[in-house]
Amino acid sequence: MQALNAQQSLVRLLLSYVVLGIAVVLLQGCTDPVSVPAEEETSLAATSSATADAKMGPGQAAGTQDETIAGIAANTPNFSILVQALTEAGLVETLNGDGQYTVFAPSNAAFAALIDELDGVDSAEELLALPALKSILLYHVAPGRRFARTVTRQKRINTLNGAFLFVDETILTDANNRTSEIVGVDIAARNGVIHEIDTVVLPPLN
Template sequence: MKKILLFSAFLLTGAAVAGGGSSVPRGNTIAAIVANDPNFSTLLSAVQAAGLVETLNSAGPFTVFAPTNAAFAKIPSEQLNAILNDREQLRSLLLYHVVPGRVTAAQVVNLSSARTANGSDVRISRMNGNVMINDARVTRTDIRASNGIIHVVDSVIQP
């Protein structure tokens, strides 16, 4: 976990120095909500490293299945560092967490899959009273943003 946090701090520092869309978003966009919630600091670092801040700050609407810091901590540090250091792989992974359109929890439970912004589908199921996105459990729903909605997941979902 320390490696992840140190790497996240490095990414945040590097992004702040580099400029170009790296400032902390303001308002009630998806990007701003993620930027202002300490539970999403690793996600924020990844979004910044992938150059997706402006995307998640734009008009949308988007539905984001947002992994927490604890979700990122489940990935072995070597694998996570490899992903974080490969901008295209990172962009693809992050866009796999984004579904175009605003999909509420009430709508999600009626779906069996959804097409993500990276062009692949996520599997949606119900298991033991929980909604699952692939193998990730949805732990919080319907965090409303001006450009979409966030559902929190307990694991990083992978294609």
């Protein structure tokens, strides 16, 4: 009888150890970190990178510290009319120099819209022949290196033309109460920074 009781006690003890062992295994399974396959990690990284690029927007670019403002403009097809205008006005040397400038650069579409807007101007050639061309271009240039976070916090910006541009976040208002939107920002150059705008701003022309 005693032997039978001893065997039963031993069985109960063994069962207790088995149950305890199973509980430990289950607990470890709950607390172990979930591993991500290498392929999935690569996919997640690529998705994060793509999302960051998308937030930059099509008009934004890092630029290059090795090129000048004039050099970057010359290598950007969307600024080809601007480059022609700068050449005609004799301002390429200025924007190739050592000074620091912020340029609000109108796109080709912006110049095309200006041709439609101005009376007596029917082509890019006539636009480039305007006596006020240099004054108009200088109205797009401000002294100093001003990235978007600085520009959008200002109320007005003094330009090399001598007249002010008025700022409301990404909207510029010129001296004629016309507006232009900053559509591309922080194209960094060795001698300043370029922001692309969708409308040519005009200084006082009287």
